[in-house]
Amino acid sequence: xxxxxxxxxxxxxxxxxxxxxxxxxxRREHNEADVVIVGAGILGTSLAVTLxxxxxxxxxxxxSLKQPDRIVGELLQPGGVQALNELGLxxxxxxxxxxxxxxxxxxxxxxxxxxxxxxxxxxxDNGMRRGGSGGAFDGENPGVGATEEKPLLRRPEGRSFHHxxxxxxxxxxxxxxxxxxxxxxxxxxxxxxxxxxQVVGVEAENxxxxxxxxxxxxxxxxxxxxxxxxxxxxxxxxxSHAPVSKSKFYGLELIDADLPxxxxxxxxxxxxxxxxxxxxxTRETRALVDMRDGTPTASVANGGVKGHLxxxxxxxxxxxxxxxxxxxxxxxxxxxxxxxxxxxxxxxVPGMVLLGDAMNMRHPLTGGGMTVAFxxxxxxxxxxxxxxxxxxxxxxxxxxxxxxxxxRRKNLTSVINILAQALYSLFAAEDPxxxxxxxxxxxxxxxxxxxxxGPVGLLAGIIRQPLVLFYHFFAVALLAIWLTLCDSPxxxxxxxLLESSGVLWKACVVIFPFIFSEMxx
Numbered sequence: 001x002x003x004x005x006x007x008x009x010x011x012x013x014x015x016x017x018x019x020x021x022x023x024x025x026x027r028r029e030h031n032e033a034d035v036v037i038v039g040a041g042i043l044g045t046s047l048a049v050t051l052x053x054x055x056x057x058x059x060x061x062x063x064s065l066k067q068p069d070r071i072v073g074e075l076l077q078p079g080g081v082q083a084l085n086e087l088g089l090x091x092x093x094x095x096x097x098x099x100x101x102x103x104x105x106x107x108x109x110x111x112x113x114x115x116x117x118x119x120x121x122x123x124x125d126n127g128m129r130r131g132g133s134g135g136a137f138d139g140e141n142p143g144v145g146a147t148e149e150k151p152l153l154r155r156p157e158g159r160s161f162h163h164x165x166x167x168x169x170x171x172x173x174x175x176x177x178x179x180x181x182x183x184x185x186x187x188x189x190x191x192x193x194x195x196x197x198q199v200v201g202v203e204a205e206n207x208x209x210x211x212x213x214x215x216x217x218x219x220x221x222x223x224x225x226x227x228x229x230x231x232x233x234x235x236x237x238x239x240s241h242a243p244v245s246k247s248k249f250y251g252l253e254l255i256d257a258d259l260p261x262x263x264x265x266x267x268x269x270x271x272x273x274x275x276x277x278x279x280x281x282t283r284e285t286r287a288l289v290d291m292r293d294g295t296p297t298a299s300v301a302n303g304g305v306k307g308h309l310x311x312x313x314x315x316x317x318x319x320x321x322x323x324x325x326x327x328x329x330x331x332x333x334x335x336x337x338x339x340x341x342x343x344x345x346x347x348x349v350p351g352m353v354l355l356g357d358a359m360n361m362r363h364p365l366t367g368g369g370m371t372v373a374f375x376x377x378x379x380x381x382x383x384x385x386x387x388x389x390x391x392x393x394x395x396x397x398x399x400x401x402x403x404x405x406x407x408r409r410k411n412l413t414s415v416i417n418i419l420a421q422a423l424y425s426l427f428a429a430e431d432p433x434x435x436x437x438x439x440x441x442x443x444x445x446x447x448x449x450x451x452x453x454g455p456v457g458l459l460a461g462i463i464r465q466p467l468v469l470f471y472h473f474f475a476v477a478l479l480a481i482w483l484t485l486c487d488s489p490x491x492x493x494x495x496x497l498l499e500s501s502g503v504l505w506k507a508c509v510v511i512f513p514f515i516f517s518e519m520x521x
Contacts, residue, residue, distance in 0.1 A: 023057040027181045033059040034392055036201055036221030038187045038234075040065070042073065043356035043373040044227035045170040050087055050381045052179035056392070059219050060174060061204060063186040067164040071251030071288065071335050072364045074163050074280050075101065075265065078117055078156035079412070079461020080371030083378050092169035093159055099279040101158035103456065105261040107318065108269045108442040112260065115445060117156045117460050118453035156462060158367075160265075160278050160286075190226075190234070190352065191218055198395060199224050199352035222392035223384075224352045230340060232358035238349055243340040243361055247273065247428070249288045250305055250336050257285040257324040265367070267427065269438065270316045272297075274365065274427040277321065287325060289313050290339065290365070290428060306334065339363050341421060343517035344413065347402040350395040355380075360413065363424040368416035371461040375412050379405055411464040414518040418511065419458055419469055425510045426476075433499075433506040440480020444472075451475075470511075477507035 026032045035051055037044045040062035048060045076084070076093075084090055103116035174180050185204035192199055201220035226234045236242070259266060259277060268275040273290035280286050289309060291298060298308035309329055317325055344360040347353040356373055383401040384392070392398060429438040444451050454472050457463035481500040488496035 021178075023179060024181075027057060027059055031059070031201075031217060031219045033057040033181070033219075033221050035059070035223045035225060036219050037061065037225040037227060038202060039227040039229060039356070039358075040171055040174070040182060041068075041167065041227065041229055041356065042170070042370050043377060044225070045167070045174050046084075046087055046089060046374060046377045047225065047227070047355070047380065048174050048180050048182075049089065049170075049177055050377055051384070052174075052177040053088070054381070054386055056179060056386075058177075058180045059221065060180055060182045061185045061187055061202070061219065062171075062182070063184070065171065065182070065184045068167050070163045070337070071249065071286065072163070072337050073166075073370060074286055075158060075160045075278055075367035075370075077158045077367055077371045077460045079464075080374050081157070081159055082461075083371065083374035086378055087374060087381070089170065089173055092166060092173055093161070094169075096161050096165035096169060097281045098159045098161040098166075099281065100263050101160050101265060101278065102155065102263045104265045104267060106267045106269065106442065106445060107260070108439075111442075113442065113445045113452075114261065114264075115452045115456050117158070118457045118462070119155045156460060158460065160280050162280050162284075185217060185219075187228070187233075190224065190237075191220070193351075196350065198350040222351070223398060226352065226354045226358055227356040228358055230338070230357040230361060232354070234354065235358055238352070238354050239345045239359065241343070241345070243342040245338040245340040247290050247292045247339045248336045249276075249339055249364065250291055250309065250334055251289075252287045252309075252325065252328040252334060253280075254285040254287055254321070254324040254328050256283055257287075258320040259285065260318050260320060268317060269427055269442070272312055272316065274424075275313060275317065276365070285324070287328070288364075290424075292428070305336075306332075309334075337364075339365075339424075343417070343514075343520065344406065344409075345520075346406045348399055350399065353398075353402055360417070362417045362420040364420075365424045365427065366416065366420040366459050368420055368459070368461065372409075372413050372416055375461070376405075376409055379409055383408070410518065411466065412461060414466050414515075415458050415464060415469050416461065417518060418466070418514045419455075421514045422473060422511050423459075431506075433503050434510075436480050436484055436503050437477060437507060437510075440483060441476045443483060444476045444479050470515075473511055474507065477504055 034056040036059045037048050038061050040060050044060065048058045052058050084092070103114070106113050106115060171182065174182050185206060187202045187204045189203050190199045191201040191203055201218055201224060203216055203218050206215045206217045226232065228234065259279070266277040268277070273292060276288040278286055291305065291308065295308060297312050298305050302308065303311070306329065314322060314325055340361045341363065342361040355376065357369065360372070362368060382388070383405050389397050389401060426434060426438045426441050429435045454463065454468055458469050481503050484500055484503065485496055
């Protein structure tokens, strides 16, 4: 293969017969393949492996094959674990110190509610039970409620890990495929047919002589896939709307943190924006603190971001977590990542598709990005299969399938996209009406049963029905209004009714713009 991953063991060399195959020679000598994929991240690498296993010749380009070091993309929901299993890439979760995730613990002003992933929340219809223990249902808890008359119900689990280690495992899986050439190049632009406007490949910089000079390479494919992530350099060229970012996640890595509930993600809610805590290794725990732009307590006069973390966030954390958080803060290893919203769009450029975070993003609060990516690859595996598209150079057929892709992914991705944005609006509540909805959300979780199974089933990528999301969101709104009416003295009832109508209006303002964005083509 053209290049070996840095800091990782190299795969076994392919047989000499493979090295001399016509497709390999085309990739090596002429930079030609059926598919050129830009970006060896979550989506790009898994798509490369999937297409290669269908017999497609793939060139996979990545600007740096060193192990990435990011503070997001570290929690894979059960729906993503299942998709990874169906793609035949489950082994990529092995040997990276991945931690089982059984659900969530939400802490609201010091009061806790336990929210496990639901047992059989979606029944057998959506494929979450396919594959038995090799799917998303793992762990020491073999099942709940099993009897001779009733089938075994297993609770699904997610996985959390160091993002870079997982990426390297995916890249190693790609390098083991005979139909893939993984090459370290910085792609600088697309190559188009001057007559038709069709994208026929990409041009890239090829550093030589230890960086003292560079040469320009061109890579040609019947189909070009641009999956270069949240900071895509191609997005402006091919889609009309830009990402919207109103806050950042500031991340710390806690060592030997004592979490309130082992093997669970934690969401801390209080006067400020939400804080996430989840293990990414046997000793390491990720702390992500959301901070809106222009937060007054993070001003220079108040000590900047670190001042906000020390004076505002630290006291709001559970007592058992505070020592490890303070140690990490003292060490000064603080990093940030923008939290962006980018609604999906159809792909109609001949010869090219834009995928992954380059095309669609949501707030990372719910950890749904990788679940969306792997399920998108599953959908594309069917739509772009050799049985459906024998020739990827048939741009009209590819465009038809990409229109189908835009709508077929909606059952899952619209749920995850809308839920992420709506939950963030409630969890980062700043005005009185949103605070009322936030309290209603927590009290809804406290009711247990379907009031937690439904929402966490949606978040986990298990329940893939947008109407279920709509139902639970407005059930929360109505409960919030009911609690407000119950707390109001009788003489204040007319004013409380007026305030309650404002709460219902605020709920509509929160969710409907995101619903409408998902309905656009």
